[in-house]
Amino acid sequence: MxxxxxxxxxxxxxxxxxxxxxxxxxxxxxxxxxxxxxxxxxxxxxxxxxxxxxxxxxxxxxxxxxxxxxxxxxxxxxxxxxxxRPSWAVVGRFLLSGFPGAVYRAWPWWCGVATGFTLLSFFLIWFVAGNPDTAAAFIGEQAAAELVDSGFADYYTEYSAPTFAVQLWTHNAWVAARCLAAGVLIIPVLYLLWENALNIGVTGGVMVSYGRGDVFFGLITPHGLLELTGVFVAAGVGLRTGWAWISPPAGLTRGQSVARAGRQAILVAVGLVGLFAVSAVIEAFITPAPVPIPFRVAAGAAIWLAFLAYVLILGPRATTTPPPTATPVDxxxxxxxxxxxxx
Incomplete structure (x- = not known):
């Protein structure tokens, strides 16, 4: 009852x-x-x-x-x-509007990061190449000799290509995640950029000082163009989130400003997972491929330019309307x- x-x-x-x-x-x-x-x-x-x-x-x-x-x-x-409802339309909106729009909105930040990082890296390469003693101070003479003889090139063939690609994918995604998550604090992002620039500068400077600059640039360029661009985007979006806290736009509180920047950062984070998957495939399969350097560089550069065109063509269209964030409602x-x- x-x-x-x-x-x-x-x-x-x-x-x-x-x-x-x-x-x-x-x-x-x-x-x-x-x-x-x-x-x-x-x-x-x-x-x-x-x-x-x-x-x-x-x-x-x-x-x-x-x-x-x-x-x-x-x-x-x-x-x-x-x-x-599960729908490919949601994925399509993200790829055609959400991700390129979020990247395009932050272009002054990641372009600034890219410029500063590139200038610093080439300065360090030039400085280390012109002052061999500094390389010994950083990594030691024996390590420098091993790096030039085989260490740098062997790095790309030490593991099987599929295993290497997964390792690279997870590592780069983790670096980008730290840049995005720590952006509100600013200093950790700058430190991560400095670490990467120093690593490139010392390694490149050693290779150039021993007359192996062609090997260094021939191996790092095919995947480095896309991979580093992903890091620049992550760092730029992270720094923009930090700036949203320091100097919120008129009419918004600091919390509202950070929340708005954070929503864009989430879109970028999801999109960069795919970008780093592509760069990992390039580094694992194309970078060490037994083909002439110009072909490897051309393949990497073509994919990098395709990504830039994707952002520069679809990004401005996406910025005319805010990306959809709410659940569709009947x-x-x-x-x-x-x-x-x-x-």
Whole structure:
């Protein structure tokens, strides 16, 4: 026995009385399109079923019935609130609008990072190449000789290409994640950039000082163009998030400013996962390929230029409207829900 509105009701009779409404609610919930009358009916049946479920939960000894009706109510609620459906359109919007738009909005930041990093790296290469003693101070004479003889080139063939690609992918994604996450503090991002510039500068300076500059640039350029661009984007977006805290735009609090920049950073972080996967494939398969250096460099440069064109062509279009962040909602159903609530 259960009670509803103070009356004792037999469970079988209760199910017989309302079972037709529950089945009708299931049918309406499963339909792809509803007309105005069906929408109103869906809202009313959902409200009734939710109330009846509450009664059953408090009074019914039948867990199977409660579970069955719970599923019906949950599906109806998801339909009313606009349950997101898996769709390639979402992926398409991200690739054609969300990611390139977020990268393009931050272009002054990552272009500034790229310029500063490149100038610093070439300065260090020039300085170390012109002052061999500095290389010994950084890594030691024996290590420098081993680096030139085989160490630098062997790095790209030490592991099988698939294993190497996965290692590179995870490492670069982790570096980018740290840049994005630590951007609000600024100093950690600058330190990470300095570490990478110093590594390139010392390694390149040693190779150039021993007359192996062609090997260094021939191996680092094919993948380095795209890989470093990804790092620059991550660092630039991270620094922009930090600046959003230091100097928020007019009309926004610091919290609102950081939140807005953080949403863009999330879009960039997701997109960079794919970018670093591509750069890892280039470094594992193309960089050490037994083909002339110009072919390897041309392949890497073509992919890098394709990425820049992707951002520069699609990015401006995406910035004309803000990227979609909300879950799609069936507005007709929402309006019907509101009308029912007012009644």
């Amino acid at each position: 259960i009670r509803e509105r103070g009356w004792a009701v037999d469970l079988d009779a209760y199910v017989a009385e309302h079972g037709g409404e529950w089945r009708r609610l299931e049918v309406l919930t499963g339909r792809r399109r509803l007309d105005a009358d069906e929408i109103d009916e869906l809202v009313v049946l959902y409200q009734r079923a939710a109330t009846q479920l509450s009664v059953l939960r408090s009074r019914s000894p039948d867990p199977a019935l409660v579970g069955q009706l719970s599923q019906v109510v949950l599906r109806a609620r998801a339909r009313l609130t606009g349950r997101p 507005h007709e159903v929402v309006n019907a829900t509101r009308r029912a609530g007012e009644q």
